[in-house]
Amino acid sequence: MGRLIVAEYRKLLSTKLWWALLIPAALLSLGFSWGGAALGALGEIQEDAGGFIPLALPAFAQGINFATVFAVILGATAVTGEMRHKTITTSYLTSNSRGAVLAAKLFVYSTVGAVYGVVCMAAATLGATFGGNLPDLTAWFTLAAAGILAMVLWTLLGVGVGALVGNQVGAVVGLIVYVLIVEPVLSAVLRFNDVKAIPPYLVNGSGSGMVNDLALDLFVEGLPGSLARNREAMEEVRGFLNLDGAPPWWGSMLIFVGWAAVLGTAGWAVARRRDIT
Amino acid sequence: MHDGSGRIVVEQLSKNFGQVAAVQNLSFQVEPGSVTGFLGPNGAGKTTTLRMVLGLVTPTAGRATINGRPFNHLANPGRVVGAVLEAQGFHPKRSARSHLTVYASAMGIPDQRADTVLAQVGLTGAATRPAGTFSLGMKQRLALATALLGDPQVLVLDEPANGLDPEGIAWLRGFLRSFAATGRTVLVSSHLLAEIEQTIDQVVIISAGQTRYNGRLDDLRRSQQGRVIVRVSDAEKLAGALREAGHTDLQPVGDNTVSVVGATVEQVGDLALAAEVAVYGLHEDRVDLEQMFFRLTAQTPPPPPPGSGPPYGGPSQGPPSGYHQPVQPGYAPQQGFPPQGPPSGYHQPVQPGYAPPQALPPQGSPPQGFPPQGFPPQGFPPQGFPQGGPPTGPQPGWGPPGPGQQSPGQQGWGQG
Numbered sequence: 001m002g003r004l005i006v007a008e009y010r011k012l013l014s015t016k017l018w019w020a021l022l023i024p025a026a027l028l029s030l031g032f033s034w035g036g037a038a039l040g041a042l043g044e045i046q047e048d049a050g051g052f053i054p055l056a057l058p059a060f061a062q063g064i065n066f067a068t069v070f071a072v073i074l075g076a077t078a079v080t081g082e083m084r085h086k087t088i089t090t091s092y093l094t095s096n097s098r099g100a101v102l103a104a105k106l107f108v109y110s111t112v113g114a115v116y117g118v119v120c121m122a123a124a125t126l127g128a129t130f131g132g133n134l135p136d137l138t139a140w141f142t143l144a145a146a147g148i149l150a151m152v153l154w155t156l157l158g159v160g161v162g163a164l165v166g167n168q169v170g171a172v173v174g175l176i177v178y179v180l181i182v183e184p185v186l187s188a189v190l191r192f193n194d195v196k197a198i199p200p201y202l203v204n205g206s207g208s209g210m211v212n213d214l215a216l217d218l219f220v221e222g223l224p225g226s227l228a229r230n231r232e233a234m235e236e237v238r239g240f241l242n243l244d245g246a247p248p249w250w251g252s253m254l255i256f257v258g259w260a261a262v263l264g265t266a267g268w269a270v271a272r273r274r275d276i277t
Numbered sequence: 278m279h280d281g282s283g284r285i286v287v288e289q290l291s292k293n294f295g296q297v298a299a300v301q302n303l304s305f306q307v308e309p310g311s312v313t314g315f316l317g318p319n320g321a322g323k324t325t326t327l328r329m330v331l332g333l334v335t336p337t338a339g340r341a342t343i344n345g346r347p348f349n350h351l352a353n354p355g356r357v358v359g360a361v362l363e364a365q366g367f368h369p370k371r372s373a374r375s376h377l378t379v380y381a382s383a384m385g386i387p388d389q390r391a392d393t394v395l396a397q398v399g400l401t402g403a404a405t406r407p408a409g410t411f412s413l414g415m416k417q418r419l420a421l422a423t424a425l426l427g428d429p430q431v432l433v434l435d436e437p438a439n440g441l442d443p444e445g446i447a448w449l450r451g452f453l454r455s456f457a458a459t460g461r462t463v464l465v466s467s468h469l470l471a472e473i474e475q476t477i478d479q480v481v482i483i484s485a486g487q488t489r490y491n492g493r494l495d496d497l498r499r500s501q502q503g504r505v506i507v508r509v510s511d512a513e514k515l516a517g518a519l520r521e522a523g524h525t526d527l528q529p530v531g532d533n534t535v536s537v538v539g540a541t542v543e544q545v546g547d548l549a550l551a552a553e554v555a556v557y558g559l560h561e562d563r564v565d566l567e568q569m570f571f572r573l574t575a576q577t578p579p580p581p582p583p584g585s586g587p588p589y590g591g592p593s594q595g596p597p598s599g600y601h602q603p604v605q606p607g608y609a610p611q612q613g614f615p616p617q618g619p620p621s622g623y624h625q626p627v628q629p630g631y632a633p634p635q636a637l638p639p640q641g642s643p644p645q646g647f648p649p650q651g652f653p654p655q656g657f658p659p660q661g662f663p664q665g666g667p668p669t670g671p672q673p674g675w676g677p678p679g680p681g682q683q684s685p686g687q688q689g690w691g692q693g
Contacts, residue, residue: 003382085367093333
């Protein structure tokens with residue numbers, strides 16, 4: 001198993017994809033928290049709110065949610081890239097079990113997902129600093145930790161979907177279209193028909209929900225003025241952001257862990273048995 | 278984990294892709310120390326079979342083992358078997374050396390081995406170039422280097438000559454022969470007999486997913502020795518004289534025309550003279566290996582003969598036992614035979630249903646209205662095979678064999 005893990009790292013590091021996807025992910029994180037921080041630091045907003053507004057937190061969360069798209073794409077290429085270039089044959093021929101090859105991939109890509117997370121969090125921190133409005137550090141790094149976890153989970157989910165689908169274009173395009181179009185439309189339709197309970201449990205709903213919810217919680221706590229009054233106001237904001245009816249952030253996290261585990265395991269099981277022709 | 282024999286055994290292997298039966302009940306054995314050719318036309322099931330041997334495709338039925346174990350029960354398979362498959366590729370942006378070191382680490386062997394195999398296939402100068410910039414021939418060399426990386430005991434190659442220039446093919450031939458000469462196993466597939474004829478000593482011929490021949494190439498060649506066609510005034514008389522002289526493999530092929538297997542034109546002419554039979558025509562007729570191959574593979578297969586055991590023949594069984602189904606002695610079309618099916622010219626009428634021996638026409642009612650007495654039925658009579666006995670070729674003392682007797686490619690052979 002150790003040998004296969006080394007082999008997987010070598011596969012990943014001997015091509016450019018991992019950093020080619022990391023750069024836009026880091027830039028998005030940086031840009032979002034910079035923008036949020038700068039907005040929160042605007043003098044007029046501070047005057048109106050009667051104090052410092054940690055707008056960088058929800059902006060950071062939004063940045064994480066966009067950055068995870070790149071992690072999921074990287075994950076989706078783990079198996080499909082090998083199938084596309086037909087190196088999967090050699091990979092299977094040089095290991096005693098396919099399950100071990102796929103397990104090594106899941107391990108290696110989860111660590112790479114963590115690297116993506118750390119780099120994006122660092123970029124976001126840099127962005128908030130540039131914006132001149134880095135919020136309370138405890139809140140900030142709590143959110144950053146959740147962001148790293150989200151990144152790891154999205155990467156694993158990508159590996160699983162890729163292994164399940166097999167075709168690279170199908171897996172990558174399918175994931176992007178699902179996350180950015182299908183699920184938002186589906187959620188909107190469900191909400192419009194007053195079925196608000198379902199969207200937070202969907203893949204993207206739970207995956208982005210865990211970060212967004214946590215960010216909002218931390219945001220409210222960081223607002224100037226009465227916490228109780230702010231919470232009340234936040235409930236309205238939640239409704240506006242389609243976050244009402246959602247479980248607490250850690251509930252979304254557990255749901256998303258479930259999605260990543262189910263899709264990762266399904267991909268592992270399917271790819272183990274797939275005929276390589 | 279394995280018996281270390283280097284033997285590949287395929288036992289009653291079948292694979293269906295949906296409704297399509299790609300491989301049906303295929304059995305054969307590949308022995309170490311020899312290069313075994315795996316031949317069949319495109320679509321015969323060669324690639325599917327090799328992929329099943331390598332654990333890449335799950336068989337519908339039957340099993341394949343290397344060293345006595347299924348592929349996925351080999352502890353470190355890369356060190357037991359190396360493969361060059363069409364289904365294999367390279368990341369176009371990854372350098373040749375990086376490609377090899379990835380798999381070196383997967384097998385737990387030092388990276389220097391990558392340089393060794395690159396040198397072995399002559400790619401040292403291109404080691405740092407991305408594989409995507411390689412020509413087809415270079416890619417084949419890199420594929421071979423990958424197969425050799427684990428210093429395996431068994432090499433499996435699927436159409437390795439594709440994309441190689443003549444020089445590369447000659448090099449590959451020498452390489453495979455020296456590899457087998459060290460007591461290791463080589464199984465190499467091709468759809469062209471001529472391409473690998475000079476490389477192989479054993480051959481497994483399949484068509485439409487079934488084994489058609491499994492044995493030594495030399496025996497297949499010998500079974501294809503020339504025959505003499507003679508037209509005389511009295512075929513019966515000549516047949517008697519020939520039989521007396523020990524030429525028992527006779528066939529009437531037309532009006533007072535006899536075919537004699539295993540004799541030279543000189544022998545037949547002399548015997549005719551001695552028997553006082555007038556000779557109107559005398560020539561040698563020979564089918565080369567390529568035509569034999571076409572004949573073995575061009576037929577629509579029958580359902581597998583019921584109860585027929587695995588047709589592979591181990592070394593103890595001797596090659597002729599590899600004769601899975603009796604084949605019509607393959608000679609050029611004769612007058613009176615209706616032309617049959619494509620490809621015209623090669624296609625020979627076969628025994629009804631290409632059947633096991635019991636389906637041969639019974640004695641006494643031979644086809645084509647030949648006199649029942651004396652002439653054996655069509656088909657290769659089992660005793661007609663050179664079963665280890667003296668070759669039925671030219672008799673000693675009869676001078677050099679006719680040009681047609683010389684098997685092509687025989688020179689340069691020799692059990693490495």
